[in-house]
Amino acid sequence: xxxxxxxxxxxxxxxxxxxxxxxxxxxxxxxxxxxxxxxxxxxxxxxxxxxxxxxxxxxxxxxxxxxxxxxxxxxxxxxxxxxxxxxxxxxxxxxxxxxxxxxx
Numbered sequence: 001x002x003x004x005x006x007x008x009x010x011x012x013x014x015x016x017x018x019x020x021x022x023x024x025x026x027x028x029x030x031x032x033x034x035x036x037x038x039x040x041x042x043x044x045x046x047x048x049x050x051x052x053x054x055x056x057x058x059x060x061x062x063x064x065x066x067x068x069x070x071x072x073x074x075x076x077x078x079x080x081x082x083x084x085x086x087x088x089x090x091x092x093x094x095x096x097x098x099x100x101x102x103x104x
Contacts, residue, residue, distance in 0.1 A: 001034060010037050017044040023051060027058050035066045042098045044076060059097075068099035 001007050014035075016022055022045050029035050041062075047055065062068050076094040 008037070010039065013040045013042065014038045015042045020046055022046070023055055023058060026062065030058065030061050030065060033066075035062075035068075039101045040098065041068060042096065045095050045097055047093045047095065062099065067102045069102045070097070070099050072096075072098040
């Protein structure tokens with residue numbers, strides 16, 4: 001934000017598609033409180049089983065600490081559904097998720 005001259009300004013929509021680095025980026029953004037001026041956040045997220053607890057914790061922090069309200073999810077069909085370990089079904093593991101900022 002500093003490099004682009006957006007510090008202190010309201011960002012209406014921030015869209016992230018960073019091909020597998022979204023969890024590291026999102027954790028850094030929540031930790032640094034940089035999302036305080038973002039109204040809408042849209043992320044393509046990879047749901048990887050070995051990082052599922054970390055992903056869930058980070059998304060919960062986004063909602064609890066940064067006051068975001070989840071409102072949309074849809075699978076991204078660019079990657080075919082895969083078998084869920086221990087289950088007899090397939091699921092998508094690539095999703096488009098979106099939140100809006102709850103303002104008080």
